[in-house]
Amino acid sequence: MPHCLCRAKGAAAVGEALRSASAAPPPWRRAASASYHHTIQAVPRETAGPRAAARERHNGRVPAVLLTLAGAGPGEGVAHRKLLTADRKQLGEMLKQSPYFLSTPVRLQVRAGERSTAVVHSGTVLPIKVHRDEETGNILNLVMVQADEGTMLKVNLPVEFKGEDVCPGLKKGGFLQKLRTSLVYLCPAEHIPPKIEVDLANLDIGDRVSMNDIPVHPSLKLLSKNETMPICKILASKPVE
Numbered sequence: 001m002p003h004c005l006c007r008a009k010g011a012a013a014v015g016e017a018l019r020s021a022s023a024a025p026p027p028w029r030r031a032a033s034a035s036y037h038h039t040i041q042a043v044p045r046e047t048a049g050p051r052a053a054a055r056e057r058h059n060g061r062v063p064a065v066l067l068t069l070a071g072a073g074p075g076e077g078v079a080h081r082k083l084l085t086a087d088r089k090q091l092g093e094m095l096k097q098s099p100y101f102l103s104t105p106v107r108l109q110v111r112a113g114e115r116s117t118a119v120v121h122s123g124t125v126l127p128i129k130v131h132r133d134e135e136t137g138n139i140l141n142l143v144m145v146q147a148d149e150g151t152m153l154k155v156n157l158p159v160e161f162k163g164e165d166v167c168p169g170l171k172k173g174g175f176l177q178k179l180r181t182s183l184v185y186l187c188p189a190e191h192i193p194p195k196i197e198v199d200l201a202n203l204d205i206g207d208r209v210s211m212n213d214i215p216v217h218p219s220l221k222l223l224s225k226n227e228t229m230p231i232c233k234i235l236a237s238k239p240v241e
Contacts, residue, residue, distance in 0.1 A: 039107040040125070040144070041090060043114050045083040057140070061085045064142040066108070066125060069151065082121075084110060091139055095130070100194035102127055103157050105147045124148055124189065126155070147189035154223065155192055156182050159231060163201035169234035174205045177239065180231045183211060186221040193217070198231055208233040 042064060053063040064086045070079040095101050110121035129143035147153060159181055164170055183196050193216065198209050212227040
């Protein structure tokens with residue numbers, strides 16, 4: 001009889017341990033918050049297609065693709081596609097923390113499995129597309145490109161305007177006409193700026209800022225057929241629509 005009790009207690013202990021292990025968060029969720037918000041954690045995905053993607057989303061994951069470019073220049077094609085799946089909660093937190101998520105290189109760690117500590121791939125990537133459900137806002141897919149040092153990437157950089165509160169033209173009652181919300185550059189991965197800032201502090205009515213007026217790192221190349229196109233103008237009044 002005592003032997004039966006011991007075996008029963010042993011089986012119960014093993015069962016409890018297994019339940020605890022399955023309930024425990026993945027290893028990356030127990031990491032420091034800085035790592036949590038700067039390193040995308042993913043695992044390999046074996047199958048593609050709508051049904052497989054729907055299963056991933058049902059289980060709280062986001063289907064993702066990592067692209068490796070064939071060459072250094074834009075338009076040279078994709079050499080390799082790696083199918084991955086990432087944690088929806090973590091991606092949501094990263095998007096909240098980083099307003100420039102699509103123009104900021106981040107670390108990527110690919111583990112052998114969701115609860116595995118074995119890293120099978122790591123490196124720097126640039127998120128380039130986040131697809132969301134139009135009704136719910138849920139993240140549906142993530143596309144990333146390998147962004148190792150020296151890799152040249154075509155990046156759509158958001159434009160932000162600063163100095164509106166001190167702009168002489170606006171103080172006189174002028175109107176800021178914003179003509180561009182983003183600019184496209186060819187950038188080395190290590191010199192990608194999260195945004196392009198347009199300073200309005202010295203602009204008067206009638207002044208404008210063109211694409212080639214923006215100071216950027218010398219390694220960046222503006223991809224535009226006409227670099228003199230204006231980004232913004234200070235008008236005397238709001239134009240009639």
